Amino acid sequence: MAEKRPIITLTTDFGEADYFAAAVKGAVYTVNPAVEIVDITHLVPPHDIYAAAFTLMCCYKDFPRMTIHLVVVDPGVGSSRRPILVMTDDYNFIGPDNGVFSYIYQRERVNRVVHLMTEHYFRSPVSSTFHGRDIFAPCAGYVSKLVDWRMMGEEISDPVRFNTPSPAVSDKEIRGSVIHIDRFGNLITNITQTELTPERIQAGARVKVGSHEAARVLTHFAEANKDELFAYFGSAGFLELAVPRKPASRLTEARRGAEVAVIIP
Amino acid sequence: MAEKRPIITLTTDFGEADYFAAAVKGAVYTVNPAVEIVDITHLVPPHDIYAAAFTLMCCYKDFPRMTIHLVVVDPGVGSSRRPILVMTDDYNFIGPDNGVFSYIYQRERVNRVVHLMTEHYFRSPVSSTFHGRDIFAPCAGYVSKLVDWRMMGEEISDPVRFNTPSPAVSDKEIRGSVIHIDRFGNLITNITQTELTPERIQAGARVKVGSHEAARVLTHFAEANKDELFAYFGSAGFLELAVPRKPASRLTEARRGAEVAVIIP
Amino acid sequence: MAEKRPIITLTTDFGEADYFAAAVKGAVYTVNPAVEIVDITHLVPPHDIYAAAFTLMCCYKDFPRMTIHLVVVDPGVGSSRRPILVMTDDYNFIGPDNGVFSYIYQRERVNRVVHLMTEHYFRSPVSSTFHGRDIFAPCAGYVSKLVDWRMMGEEISDPVRFNTPSPAVSDKEIRGSVIHIDRFGNLITNITQTELTPERIQAGARVKVGSHEAARVLTHFAEANKDELFAYFGSAGFLELAVPRKPASRLTEARRGAEVAVIIP
Numbered sequence: 065m066a067e068k069r070p071i072i073t074l075t076t077d078f079g080e081a082d083y084f085a086a087a088v089k090g091a092v093y094t095v096n097p098a099v100e101i102v103d104i105t106h107l108v109p110p111h112d113i114y115a116a117a118f119t120l121m122c123c124y125k126d127f128p129r130m131t132i133h134l135v136v137v138d139p140g141v142g143s144s145r146r147p148i149l150v151m152t153d154d155y156n157f158i159g160p161d162n163g164v165f166s167y168i169y170q171r172e173r174v175n176r177v178v179h180l181m182t183e184h185y186f187r188s189p190v191s192s193t194f195h196g197r198d199i200f201a202p203c204a205g206y207v208s209k210l211v212d213w214r215m216m217g218e219e220i221s222d223p224v225r226f227n228t229p230s231p232a233v234s235d236k237e238i239r240g241s242v243i244h245i246d247r248f249g250n251l252i253t254n255i256t257q258t259e260l261t262p263e264r265i266q267a268g269a270r271v272k273v274g275s276h277e278a279a280r281v282l283t284h285f286a287e288a289n290k291d292e293l294f295a296y297f298g299s300a301g302f303l304e305l306a307v308p309r310k311p312a313s314r315l316t317e318a319r320r321g322a323e324v325a326v327i328i329p
Numbered sequence: 330m331a332e333k334r335p336i337i338t339l340t341t342d343f344g345e346a347d348y349f350a351a352a353v354k355g356a357v358y359t360v361n362p363a364v365e366i367v368d369i370t371h372l373v374p375p376h377d378i379y380a381a382a383f384t385l386m387c388c389y390k391d392f393p394r395m396t397i398h399l400v401v402v403d404p405g406v407g408s409s410r411r412p413i414l415v416m417t418d419d420y421n422f423i424g425p426d427n428g429v430f431s432y433i434y435q436r437e438r439v440n441r442v443v444h445l446m447t448e449h450y451f452r453s454p455v456s457s458t459f460h461g462r463d464i465f466a467p468c469a470g471y472v473s474k475l476v477d478w479r480m481m482g483e484e485i486s487d488p489v490r491f492n493t494p495s496p497a498v499s500d501k502e503i504r505g506s507v508i509h510i511d512r513f514g515n516l517i518t519n520i521t522q523t524e525l526t527p528e529r530i531q532a533g534a535r536v537k538v539g540s541h542e543a544a545r546v547l548t549h550f551a552e553a554n555k556d557e558l559f560a561y562f563g564s565a566g567f568l569e570l571a572v573p574r575k576p577a578s579r580l581t582e583a584r585r586g587a588e589v590a591v592i593i594p
Numbered sequence: 595m596a597e598k599r600p601i602i603t604l605t606t607d608f609g610e611a612d613y614f615a616a617a618v619k620g621a622v623y624t625v626n627p628a629v630e631i632v633d634i635t636h637l638v639p640p641h642d643i644y645a646a647a648f649t650l651m652c653c654y655k656d657f658p659r660m661t662i663h664l665v666v667v668d669p670g671v672g673s674s675r676r677p678i679l680v681m682t683d684d685y686n687f688i689g690p691d692n693g694v695f696s697y698i699y700q701r702e703r704v705n706r707v708v709h710l711m712t713e714h715y716f717r718s719p720v721s722s723t724f725h726g727r728d729i730f731a732p733c734a735g736y737v738s739k740l741v742d743w744r745m746m747g748e749e750i751s752d753p754v755r756f757n758t759p760s761p762a763v764s765d766k767e768i769r770g771s772v773i774h775i776d777r778f779g780n781l782i783t784n785i786t787q788t789e790l791t792p793e794r795i796q797a798g799a800r801v802k803v804g805s806h807e808a809a810r811v812l813t814h815f816a817e818a819n820k821d822e823l824f825a826y827f828g829s830a831g832f833l834e835l836a837v838p839r840k841p842a843s844r845l846t847e848a849r850r851g852a853e854v855a856v857i858i859p
Binding site (some may be wrong): 069071073080100102103104105107108119120122123126127128131246247248283284285286296298299300309 | 349355366375404407408459
């Protein structure tokens, strides 16, 4: 049996046609040739830190403990925004301090956030436009080699976080929004089982987006009728809207940010 | 020399912008961190089991013996369709029992098909919408660790298969169809050298698609003239139609399913 | 600590929807299961050897020494164009002899170029349409196993090279062109710091593309104003034109090949 290797995941807005993601990988391997690099996606919409944060949130826990999650969606590259390392018991996260780890701060017990400052662990020289290759990648390589964080920078207490939009709940209604639309055209909302409880589903909750309504919250795709807009809790824990084998996004014409209302009878 | 690691390939319709493929990989590594995961493609058109079956057929044999081919094109997820393991002397295949392995059944001596039933080898809990992550990925991980199939499920004798369309042959004509169009716009047909024999090519066979005709069946691209529509046997063993450095799909306006006729003088 | 494995990178025009890239990987692993394969990109525009050469040039040096860079953009497959191995002190390059390594010849001290001829190191049989799988991939596998190049072919002295367009320089003007447009819509030119020296920038050089002008050559993105078209030296060493967080390609309507003029006061 071959041995275990440290895993580094990549989430970027580099696209797949340019050399950017490859340069990051080369820079990682130059520091530590023994890592396993796994692409999460390089198709985050350019500069969209909200989309990057959402995508990472949906899958970071599916990786083995000690995985290093590297995120490079960095519209502020070359400004004074800080490169950071976020450490929890189970994972390390590396990327720009622009809020991209907001969901991690919300969901995990964070042991510390480190401002990466030690140039010894950077590529030399550091370009002003490509910190993914010159700072984040080599630092991820060194973290995978178990370099002590105290060598790499200084602890900070004020990392940037954005407000992750949370639904408004009343007795009769839950008001949330579409936070993502996936490849199948399913609409992912920010509503979880904390708001839409099993009791409320049993009471006959209906879900509205624009002028369209999902009359049922199902537990299996297979229960839906042909062309029925229905709701269900998706694999990332959020309420989603779908049509069997068709894009709900086309039927509803909803976009990210669209309002979603759950009516509780 | 580093040592050999078990290979798991992935063929899915997850696209590349969402977290789905990454979640599958994370779930595999969680079970067996020592595997090598290779993407075949994540761009199978959504729910298109025929396209997935075709893509897998074209390359599964290019991988080393004992490779595990994991396919997740699963429109019936959450219904009663079975998760299966297909075992041949050289390869293992894991995916939903929806016909996606039809070409394998046709071309390989299958030792057994196993209905994967043992929840011990699943992720817990199993979601109703993402068996790629929760059933197929961990089972692939355990198969790569050489867990005995008898532990994982029960042999079945009735796996789902679709009819792989085969050409109709008469003395004067072979009637087939376009089964795939590749990135270069080449039209791949279901006609093989079994039907279009070297003798028939030598006799002057011409290939028609719609109102367009390829007057020659060549053995090398380089023999074709500028803007000539020509036929040849492609790298997957099928008769293909092409135009040098241009998309034949644009010239002929042919789509998947289009009829192709070989006229034998 | 796990051990180091040889790295093979892939740059192709195969796209990501077909089985081509996977077949190449399978063929590599069949020869040497211990390699690490890294995608540079599979989205080189079909048959575009200039784009492939540019992409490779931008990142080949970011990989560890002894990396093997495999390029399959091969419009002449099946003709008499030669498969070659280009050896430098630090890297090996494998691909068709069609000019795709022109920048390497220009920038590196090349120890030798080898015409790969020994069929023993090819897949058998060799198809006439897919040398990526049948010649280049297995040869890369054998090079990663340190097979002596003398076993694999014969040294040649006349590899094909294209003229890499270089800017015209006078006292008052540098005339270059756009050689690439990246995902962010940045325009990459063929002008380097050799032509546009720090002195000329300090003198107030302005950069024109079509009717649009970048009045400033900045060192950091963050110095640019909202909606300002500005110039800077990008991470690959070339002068680039950008607009903060917007695609300069849309503003300027420039395409690859567009003329770029630097006016020196």
